[in-house]
Amino acid sequence: MPTSNQIPLLLVDDHPVVVEGLKALLRSEVDLPVAAQANSGDEALQVLAEHPEIRVAVLDLNMPGMTGVELAYTIRQTYPQIRILILSMFHDHASVAEVLEVGCAGYVLKTASKAELSGAIREVAAGRTYFSSEVAATVLQNIQIPASREQMKEARASELTNREREILQLIAREYSNSHIAETLFISERTVETHRKNILTKTNSKSVVGLIQYALRNRLIS
Template sequence: MSVPLLPLTRIPLLLVDDHPVVIEGIKSLLKSEADLPVVAQACSGQEALDVLAMHPEVLVAVLDLNMPGMSGTELAIAIRAQRPQVRILILSMFHDHASVAEVLEAGCAGYVLKTSTKSELTLAIREVAAGHNYFSGEVGATMLQNLQLSGLRERPQEPRANELTNREREILQLIAREYSNSHIAETLFISERTVETHRKNILTKTNSKSVVGLIQYAMRHKLIG
């Protein structure tokens, strides 16, 4: 099912990159976007954590992946531990297999290449702020290759997608977009208890142990793009 973006009038941003010129370039790109104010910036992981503590309004953190000291994924994990409501968008020049796997494991909501256009960057920020995931096309291709290289092609003993009920397929799609149980319940007009029951059944039927596993399953069966 198609889920509309939640209307957000203002999405305060934290920008983190060890090259100040990159931060200034992004700020310049975004200055005409009234709903995307850059309220904080930092050039290292520790500085980012210090700055974030002074800016509780931040909703999305745009992080460079490769930084000295604390990497982008290490910083993402630290931010999610301290401020789980902050959505993480990784910005990088690279989309190799190891980097993509690391970003997924860190629970980041998006991954955009530094070669992306302004329109893709602003779309990615708004998507992750609305509770969705966003990956550049090249990153998505690497994700699929990772599934193949790790032997995660569909196997005969793996449950087929059509063994999920229509409701379970709907819920799986929303879980893959990182919707909370309460948000899923509100979207589908069902109770949170019902969502939790469906979630447990989906994990069992797909032989998955985490949201990452569910996303991989949904991608293999073309339930999400």
Template sequence: MSDTLTRINLLLVDDHQMVIEGIKTLLKTDPVVRVVAQANSGDEALRRLREHPEVQLAIVDLNMPQMSGVELTKHIRAGYPTIRVVALSMFHDHASVMEVLEAGGSGYLLKNTTKTELSQAIRDVAGGKTHFSKEVGDTLLQNLDVPAQRGPAPEQPVELTAREREILQLVAAEKSNHDIAETLFISERTVETHRKNILTKTSCKSMVGLIQYAMKHKLID
């Protein structure tokens, strides 16, 4: 999805209405982004999604009572797999960031984010990429669990073929094997083979570990 598209339709979720109003004010003059729904709780957010099938992206506060932002992210990704989620928080500890990634989140912003970064993050995530505030990215890299994720760290990233890099980029964008196969005009079996080869080459044990590795070595945008 590019900036040339007419709209990116948002759902804003935060238990503090002032935060929602602040985000709406930041985005008010953005010609691409449109807030079509808002909610002050996880349960309300799920109701809004049923009422607004046009939603493409949800910006979700992590620290909400009753249903946390991580729980809501899991519900959204399970029930509405085409909707992408950006987490919003005052904190960027490693555990919180990892919870968001494992729940299926595609971005993580701090509540002190600027209008420019907010707009760019929305475009990136709606376009199939990931977006993390600089502090969040630094937290991921500083806490990279080398022994658990990929064994001894080489000085240089492993060599991936052009096709493997293409597939890694699409995996990072949370594309399924079917979607990747259609995009690259190859079979799903070939995609699965490439994925296994990438994991083997990088010594990663999981997709989360692979994304961390790819970020560390700048293998994805």
């Protein structure tokens, strides 16, 4: 059984040599034990049912059959307590948008150092988000910057209140409405109203737009 300060991991990649490499890389990190591993999405779901102690799943993005995004979505629906970190060679906008859309907590490139990878795992396990600098840059590059003076005026007028900023930070940490209400000592109905206002003010239709706004305004790291 893991100790209270350990973060049991699930490693998933369709290349066994990659999984073994990750295990070797993390072996000296005593707080990051590898509790299970898998080489496909189906296998990952099987081992998750056998390892309730897993706190963070590190998933390859591009796998045959069930993709990393599809696996992440299924895990989020079935095991909402598990935090998901995507590990990939790619950081194009389409891939990053899909990852954010399904509620993953982090996105790290396979070129990351041991220090960055282990740090990212600890960050997402603590309820925060982590994106490699290249991934964050991809998100920022695809933000629509107001071009006209009138648009800039509208953008200034739609700045978030302090309360809305608090709620946006908690949304980015994947807090549910009830959890946000409990944390901020307000009603769920008030949270829902704030959430709608945030979507309107940031001109967002989903969590992708909210993450873009939060990153640009340095509301999350």
